[in-house]
Amino acid sequence: MDGPTLLPAIRTLAVGLLVPLGLICTFTYCTTLYRYHCDVRREPDGEGEYPTARSPPLIPYAIPKLGSTIGFSNQTVGKFWTWLRVQAERYGQGAFSIVLAGQRTHLIYSEDGLAAVFRSRHLSRAVLDRQLAVNVLGMSKEDSFKAFPDRTNEKEKITTERLHSDHLLSSAAVNTLTEKFIETFQAQLDADASLTDGLDINLYDWLWQLVFRASTTALCGSTLLEMYPDFDVDYRIWEDNLLGLLFGTPRLFARQAYRARDACVEKMERWLQAGYQHPVREGEDPSWTPDTGARIMHRRHDLYKQRELSIHSQAGWDLIFLAGILSNATPAAGWLLLHILSPTSAPDFRQRIMQELESCKRSDGYIDIPALTRLPLLNSAFHEVLRLYVDLLVVRQVDSSVALGTHHVRKGEQIMAPTWMTHRNPVFFARPEVFNPERFTTTNSVTGELSYSATGLGTNYFPFGGGHYMCPGRVFAKQEVLGIIAVLLLNFDITFTRFMKHTKGGLTEGGTDDFPTIKPGFAGNQVVGIQGDMRVRIIRRPLVTG
Template sequence: MERVILPSTLGTLTVGLLLPIVVLCTFTYLTTLLRYHLAVRNASNGKGNSKNPPLLPYFIPVLGSTIAFSNQTVGTFWTWLRTQAERYHQDAFSIVLAGKRTHFIFSEDGISSLFKSRQLSRAGLDRQLGVNVLGMSKEDSFKAFPDRADEKTSTERLHSEYLLSSTGVHALTEKFIETLLAQLGSDEGLASGVEGNLYEWLWQRVFRASTTALAGSKLLEMYPDFDVDYRVWEDNMLDMLFGTPRLFARQAYRARDACVEKLERWLETGYQHTEEEEGEDPDWTPSFGARVMRKRHDLYKQRDLSIHGQAGWDLIFLAGILSNATPATGWLLLHILSPTSASDFRPRIMQELQSCKRTDGSIDIPALTRLPLVNSAFHEVLRLYVDLLLVRRVESSGAIGPHYVRQSEQVMAPTWMTHRNPAFFDRPDIFDPERFLTSDPETGKLRYRATGLGSKYFPFGGGHYMCPGRMFAKQEVLGTIAVLLLNFDITFAGFVKRTKTGWESVGTEDFPTIKNGFAGNQVVGIEGDMRVHIKRRPPRSL
């Protein structure tokens, strides 16, 4: 006889299942809430283990504050954390993040100590990135990101010589500018003028110029659609890093696998050409691009990486160069062209840019990097739009500044908390292009100053893991701005936003906002765009 479960029985079963969960979550919250207030009180009174950052209360065991931290409205978690910091007079907190105690440090002393500490490491996170985001085997991830790299073969030494040196970065920037100008010059529509969405138009052109300068022309010749898969992968990097299963992120993993497969074939083709060109070491080659890329490939062989692992490591290197400079260029250009900016902002920028234009129409890059307002505005973009999260694993228990941490715990330093701290910066949520301007006490001339701020401002990270591409990124952003504004008339037509049916006009006041994403996205994405008319200036005006 078939058994019938009555509605009343179902209700009883549901209550029977839910009640223990509710009791457990309530008990967890009350217990952690009590511990939190005791820790805050002891810290305020200088009693107990006051150097241990207070652990924020949570409801769900093991998961802890993972759900709140994963809020994809950028800045929401940091704004809430800042409120707690002001309310309880704290400069560090701890949360349980996916079962691991994680410390958020936003005190000046704490961040400064984090930069210098030898008891903190990023190797574990890098290996997690290698496996989850780049598709490496565990064996390759340990070879690519060892705990202690050999001094002679370390990526830090290699980048210092070929990416951070003035000679290396100058060659890279010149190739980037040359490639960007060639692209723009071949677009016949720009002679009579085209209308379109500025950032969408800009993204593809900067991507192709950067990729060509760094990796050579062969990659995009082999795979003209490489940017399509790359952009999907880039938008979902943090999903994969946090371990989102393939079932729930199929498009992201397909894009990752496609990018790595294309890079594998490009590497195999390139290695055949480099054998033919053995003995030559020019600044740039069509097969592998800049010298820094070729030297990295030598390092891959020294570490005995598989071709699949090499492709993954190339992918993240490309991302480190491409993923932040492009949106930074977009934000800066949007502010320069926006009718919501001060009326004299664009004319003053143009006056500075004109001063670094040579008689042959080319751009004096060293002079460009010294322009006061241009550089102040660039650093203001980084202050306002960088959501960088420095993550380190504690290798041995001890103090990080005034904060005590234990082995195997995590430490995070968020730029959002410091860059938008009203104690450090006046009106921190407002874009102020003059924020980093100072006056020379002797000459009275304007200059910009972004150094000497210590742990109040660190858009490129700090310490042993500072971004190796920071010098090229700056020249890439400023070079793009100069190329566009000196060679083209760009007229504002209105702001637009993306809807289910396409782009929709939103008038002249709705400046683009920050695109949703996980915390730690570095330069945040742009939600919305600016409709513009772009026309090449006649040669006589150059």
Template sequence: MPDMDRPTLLSTLGTLTFGLVLPIGLICAFTYLKTLIYYQLDVRNRPDCKEDIQIVRTPPLIPYAMPGLGSTIAFSNQTVGSFWAFLKAQADRYGHEAFSIILAGKRTHFIFSDDGVSALFKSRQLSRAALDRQLAVNVLGMCKEDSFKAFPDRNDEKEKMTTERLHSEHLLSSAAVNLLTEKFMETFRAQLDDDIDLTDGGEINLYDWLWHRIFRASTTSLAGSKLLEMYPDFDVDYRAWEDSLLALLFGTPRLFARQAYRARDACVEKLEKWLQTGYQHPVKDGENPDWTPYSGARIMRRRHDLYKQRDLSIHGQAGWDLIFLAGILSNATPATGWLLMHILSPTSTFDFRSRIMQELQSCKRSNGSVDIPALTRLPLLNSAFHEVLRLYVDLLVVRQVDSSVALRTHYVNQGEQVMAPTWMTHRNPAFFERPDVFDPERFLITDPETGMLSYSTAGLGGKYFPFGGGHYMCPGRVFAKQEVLGTVAMLLLNFDITFTKFVKHTKGGWEAAGKNDFPTIKNGFAGNQVVGIEGVMRVHIKRRPSVST
């Protein structure tokens, strides 16, 4: 091949580049124009609905330019709420309550009508096993064989134990949940008692301080004390993995997410060794304690029995334990942070904290502990808790379409997938007044005869579903709620906590913010459940000497 001078080489490269870019550009332009025309015809050709006629239609497909990729890039925007704002604009403009996109090559329907969401929860034509297996492989590092064992298409009716039965017995029964909460509160309180700095008091970053203590208490109450004794830095690996969970789920190549894969592998490896240690210290025959240092709560031992029943490898067992811990930890902790910050914030109504404290006093025992069952009945506290979930949950209920079905007026085809986004319903002004405002009294109800207050989420159906719905509703929801309320009560009843300042991140680093600069939502992928906290609330905390601890 003869040598070429620099101008000739640049010219040749330019010609080759143009030769590649031009056809790609033409393909993208043609794809966008074609899908735009179909979209406009679809959204505008919408017959008027009559009360006695149900018109079933396939949700309109949002136009896109890149074949196969579709709207994946737009959906992956990590400014929380941006994609939902776009979808809401389409809904307001055209009057539709469902839209479709091409997401990683698959047609995906977003349904946000309350009757459509309710139908999604009840439908037997929708499932989650295939999506769970994708999570098992990408997020938990399971091999495909283990993923099918952990998440089969159908449960074997001959199985002695299933995840549904296990969760029903150990996560949804009042007696079992109360035991878990009791252990959590015992461990959480022990950390506070051991912290001598709290006697003299000091200033802290509220959420960061809280995260580490809730993590240790939750992990210990579920998995026993041995895990954190073996790996005191387990929280570091876990937090890095948790922050990258959705990036892993979407299949981001290892080259572009090395830290995420490193954290995942470290978590699974540590859980493997913890499992092996626990199996070397089994519970004696005939005994069934509520909790042991090596295996934790009874539900963990029952889960490990299920793993053996399904012949999961030790690597697969560790991965399944990781996602179980995440189901308990990843949402309860930020929910506690948001609730505490609103109670303590100078931006809240002047009497909000005093009314919460008045309620909490009725649940305080003489030894400084908290009556948890009584706590779950407090009207304002529970209304505020549900308001946190309404405003700060960005949950995507995802289902695979096993056979074509009409979800009320929305028709979906076999092989497609359906998503119900809480962001669209929880912030819908037709469902909730001033939906972008935190209103702790939103779920309060006044008895017209007695004037007594209570709280309720009844009648909200497909409008409000922070824990999902139907067959796959979060089994840890009762324990998570008791964790959140118990933590808030323990801190507010036993410590003097006063707001100091807000701190925000700027280009120059962290700096003090004004008293109205309440922390905002942290960037992340859509569907990140309870959203992260961007910004810092600093408070002064000091143990109350009058309380015996």
């Protein structure tokens, strides 16, 4: 066929394809839009206070299967939720549904709906955990079923729940982990002679490295970073691409992410193999060893063996466990420190934090960690960081059709409970976009004593998720973050120089108003990343003796 005869054929083919596609999209949009408007305007069924549960209104879309995937995947953190809030207020809805990559997904944020999500026995997370195991950790499908079974085997000697409650949540375990973390964090600072004369640094970048090493050593021992001193390089790439991997971005479009994932897992695998060559001696149960890390890791490794996981899958599961501490507690500490030191904060904020911290110095020079966790302003500021900077999606699959408050969901569908819709709702938190370190404090009207509390907010505040799957690292995370702040502020003078702005070419000098912003990413990042930095001068304080 020559050129002139080929062109009309292509045109006919294009028209033949595009016209039906256009018609399908127009028809889909019109029908979903019509149904949406009927649903949002429908009066509640049922009697008075007891409305009958019904399926949340489905957000209209044009492309079948794709549904709202593109809008939901917008990488400006919070953009989708801001849009959804407008819909929620306009139509008085406590939940909406979207089609996400072909799956009907309910976004639930009403108080009764959230309470039911955390309580319900009809919801689980195994399918999502397996998707994460295969896509993000490179586990085989077979091992993902062994690691995340649909039902826990009652006969199992070790279970994840028992393991977490005994070795991650108990106060003895948390204190041991915190002590090891602080010891390693402090040792790095002590070893840096340049801090005595003073250093000009980009604060968060500097802190990230220190916390990365101290957290990894506290959990996994010192051998991992001795074997792979540059482990952080691949880890950072993997962390930045975690949600893209989870959603199954094909390897062709995310080569660097897959390479970093495989490199991280391979390094953890070699570290595990080296550790297994030096098993803990019979009858001994050390709280930490250089080769195998903390006791929680030893017990996890016992669980891996009980479930007969390959060494590759064991390494992947260790990697995501490590990410719990690295990818959440580190930015949380960063946001808190930036706010304390920022010239944009209230003038007396830093001074009051310092007064509180001074009261936690023990006579031997160490920090009284339990006392730190009772400081009202510091703890309130920590909770405020989590309110403002956690973009969490509590994700569950529906195992059997059920009413979650007034929302009816069907077997096979998916639930997402977004923190953004409640944590930034002006009805629950006045001026929600503003960092207010006093938000969780109260002053006793008789004694004038300041205290703090994040309880009483019920399901309006859930940075650590809720119910059966609630974060088991929550107590350690808080102690770690407060410990970082105390060690730095009590031992160093830190002077603000300027903010550093993020640009395409890297960080450039900013003004005194350019407080760092939220790093772009998919919804559901947990503690959001920090974009930009703060230039400071840091100098060790002279030791006070006698």
